[in-house]
Amino acid sequence: MFKKIIFVVLVAASLAFVQTERYYVTFIKGTVVLKKTGKPVKIGDVLLPTDALVFKESSGKVSCISPGKGRFDISAGKISGGSKNELLAVLKNNLVPATSSYRLSTRSLMFEGYDPKSYFVSNETNNHVLLIKNEILPIVPSYKMDNENFFFVQYVINGKTETKKLNHVVNGVIFDDEAFSGNPASVKFCYQEQTTAGPRSAMLAEFIPVLAEKEDISQQLKLIATHSGITDKKKLKEYITSHVFDNYGKIGAREINKLIQ
Amino acid sequence: MKTSVKWLISFAHAFLLLGFTAWWMNTGFTYGDEQLLIKWSSILKRVVFQIDKDPPKKDFIFINLAYEKALIPREDGLGNEVITDRDKLAHFFQIVKKHQKHIKFTFCDVFLQGRSEHDSLLESSVNGINNIVFPTHFADHGHIEKLDINVPRAIADYRMASSGFMKFKLFQSDSLPTVPLLLYEKLKKTKITHNLAFYLDDGRPSLNSMIIDYQIRAHELFEQSEYPVVTLSELLLLPEEVMVNEFLKGRFVILGDFNTDVHETIFGSTPGTLILINVYLSLQAGQHLVSVWWMLFLLTGYLVFSRIMLFPPPEDEDHPPSWFGPLLGSATYLAVFSMVSYMLFNQHLQVLIITLYINLLRFIIQQRNAKWGKDDFKKWLLELRETYFNFQ
Numbered sequence: 001m002f003k004k005i006i007f008v009v010l011v012a013a014s015l016a017f018v019q020t021e022r023y024y025v026t027f028i029k030g031t032v033v034l035k036k037t038g039k040p041v042k043i044g045d046v047l048l049p050t051d052a053l054v055f056k057e058s059s060g061k062v063s064c065i066s067p068g069k070g071r072f073d074i075s076a077g078k079i080s081g082g083s084k085n086e087l088l089a090v091l092k093n094n095l096v097p098a099t100s101s102y103r104l105s106t107r108s109l110m111f112e113g114y115d116p117k118s119y120f121v122s123n124e125t126n127n128h129v130l131l132i133k134n135e136i137l138p139i140v141p142s143y144k145m146d147n148e149n150f151f152f153v154q155y156v157i158n159g160k161t162e163t164k165k166l167n168h169v170v171n172g173v174i175f176d177d178e179a180f181s182g183n184p185a186s187v188k189f190c191y192q193e194q195t196t197a198g199p200r201s202a203m204l205a206e207f208i209p210v211l212a213e214k215e216d217i218s219q220q221l222k223l224i225a226t227h228s229g230i231t232d233k234k235k236l237k238e239y240i241t242s243h244v245f246d247n248y249g250k251i252g253a254r255e256i257n258k259l260i261q
Numbered sequence: 262m263k264t265s266v267k268w269l270i271s272f273a274h275a276f277l278l279l280g281f282t283a284w285w286m287n288t289g290f291t292y293g294d295e296q297l298l299i300k301w302s303s304i305l306k307r308v309v310f311q312i313d314k315d316p317p318k319k320d321f322i323f324i325n326l327a328y329e330k331a332l333i334p335r336e337d338g339l340g341n342e343v344i345t346d347r348d349k350l351a352h353f354f355q356i357v358k359k360h361q362k363h364i365k366f367t368f369c370d371v372f373l374q375g376r377s378e379h380d381s382l383l384e385s386s387v388n389g390i391n392n393i394v395f396p397t398h399f400a401d402h403g404h405i406e407k408l409d410i411n412v413p414r415a416i417a418d419y420r421m422a423s424s425g426f427m428k429f430k431l432f433q434s435d436s437l438p439t440v441p442l443l444l445y446e447k448l449k450k451t452k453i454t455h456n457l458a459f460y461l462d463d464g465r466p467s468l469n470s471m472i473i474d475y476q477i478r479a480h481e482l483f484e485q486s487e488y489p490v491v492t493l494s495e496l497l498l499l500p501e502e503v504m505v506n507e508f509l510k511g512r513f514v515i516l517g518d519f520n521t522d523v524h525e526t527i528f529g530s531t532p533g534t535l536i537l538i539n540v541y542l543s544l545q546a547g548q549h550l551v552s553v554w555w556m557l558f559l560l561t562g563y564l565v566f567s568r569i570m571l572f573p574p575p576e577d578e579d580h581p582p583s584w585f586g587p588l589l590g591s592a593t594y595l596a597v598f599s600m601v602s603y604m605l606f607n608q609h610l611q612v613l614i615i616t617l618y619i620n621l622l623r624f625i626i627q628q629r630n631a632k633w634g635k636d637d638f639k640k641w642l643l644e645l646r647e648t649y650f651n652f653q
Contacts, residue, residue, distance in 0.1 A: 026494075044498060044500075071492065118523075121525060
């Protein structure tokens with residue numbers, strides 16, 4: 001039985017904030033009513049900063065664009081606080097720039113894997129990349145993986161060059177103990193593909209690997225999360241990501257999610 | 262040697278360093294620590310000193326095409342490939358064409374290769390728009406790629422060393438300008454000419470290769486919403502008069518895939534479209550111009566540097582010539598020199614590589630009267646490599 005939840009969102013309580021800005025509705029999920037008219041919001045409607053919206057479902061969402069501020073999402077699920085199933089919030093807490101999620105993934109609509117050329121490069125961490133042992137790191141499908149097409153790593157240990165083929169599944173590679181003997185200072189991440197002219201190898205990236213067990217990192221991050229005192233999920237994720245980047249190395253946003261689940 | 266002669270030699274040497282700097286900055290290469298220096302100079306200026314004047318927000322609209330995709334059959338085999346939806350682009354450009362006198366310029370960062378059923382519609386929509394440009398690229402064999410639709414085009418390529426985009430060459434081909442250069446010349450109604458290695462912007466000396474200053478950075482667009490970013494589908498939902506009057510009028514319209522077309526820069530991952538716009542903004546700010554004051558600053562800096570490095574005080578006989586002190590000193594001097602150049606003249610310098618040359622020269626001078634064996638030289642080179650060689 002659907003339990004009706006009403007969320008009221010003041011599109012803006014603060015008149016000082018973009019008072020003249022107009023927001024054109026471009027997308028609606030669920031039933032959303034404009035409080036002043038009592039009518040459902042439609043695509044193309046113009047919202048003013050002072051308008052209040054009533055979301056009938058917790059999964060409700062409205063997207064809108066404004067000439068001065070660009071694209072925004074207002075999601076019922078992101079509103080917190082309040083009582084009696086009625087929640088009030090101000091514009092700057094609820095108009096989330098809808099483009100904020102663009103940075104960490106190559107295609108927000110459908111994640112297909114990481115591109116090794118960009119994944120194993122990180123100026124922020126001086127090219128230290130955190131690799132979780134025995135976990136699948138998704139790779140974009142443009143890199144075919146089978147017996148003849150595969151990734152391998154090359155590094156120098158004790159003056160000797162080691163070349164190790166990486167284990168893989170259809171959609172990703174696996175870094176395990178077999179891949180690394182010792183603690184190489186720098187690793188070349190390479191791809192070998194079968195072409196009509198025979199096998200061809202190419203170096204895609206060079207980075208400093210930081211290998212860790214999933215359990216170890218996961219426990220540590222959960223401990224940090226518990227004692228951080230941060231309740232906002234987005235801020236907590238940023239905090240944890242920053243900790244991992246500072247202490248271990250770069251890791252993908254989705255891999256962070258897996259670690260803190 | 263007389264002091265005046267020392268100054269004269271230093272003065273001549275300063276010109277040599279100036280020539281070397283001009284050549285090095287014109288190449289596509291970057292010495293590893295130079296990139297770090299440029300990054301920190303920018304952070305110092307923009308974050309610490311808060312010298313960060315953004316271009317007017319009302320002048321731009323960014324239209325993200327990341328979700329405007331269509332499938333076309335592969336030309337070289339079975340299956341389909343993904344392109345930007347040309348039907349939607351065509352509809353958008355029909356509106357742009359009708360109202361083009363109100364729009365500053367349109368840069369559509371979509372590489373029009375591959376054929377679709379909407380090509381003729383797109384071509385006719387774009388045909389007649391005066392201020393519009395599409396990108397093209399160099400092919401492997403050095404020729405410029407031919408687009409499948411006849412539209413105004415310019416080159417949007419850059420050469421990267423290994424650690425990300427930093428420098429942009431304004432002239433890359435004699436037949437086509439680069440996108441930022443075309444935007445600059447059209448909007449400023451000027452012409453940059455070149456003859457051999459000399460470039461002139463309306464008669465003023467100009468650089469060909471620029472280390473760009475990111476006036477609009479990716480996080481300002483996507484996290485801070487300082488500039489409007491909308492999607493094309495959303496824009497096309499609006500009535501034409503609303504779209505034109507509120508979103509396009511008086512603005513620079515920039516279309517591109519800001520999700521997948523991203524490149525590493527000193528400020529992190531940045532959409533390629535935004536890089537090109539920043540090159541244009543750097544041109545607009547006159548960052549490519551070589552001013553008399555900047556030249557005097559460089560000459561004075563190099564003159565003092567040459568005097569200190571080429572004529573070191575005599576070494577104490579009880580102690581062997583020191584290499585570490587001068588190495589550190591020269592690197593510090595040049596780093597500060599580069600930072601001051603950026604603070605005062607908005608021009609980054611690539612000068613740290615000079616440290617290697619000047620220290621080798623200085624060491625040779627110091628060793629002129631000392632015992633100089635093959636082993637000494639080998640030892641010195643090894644020490645230098647371990648401490649300072651850091652090419653990327």
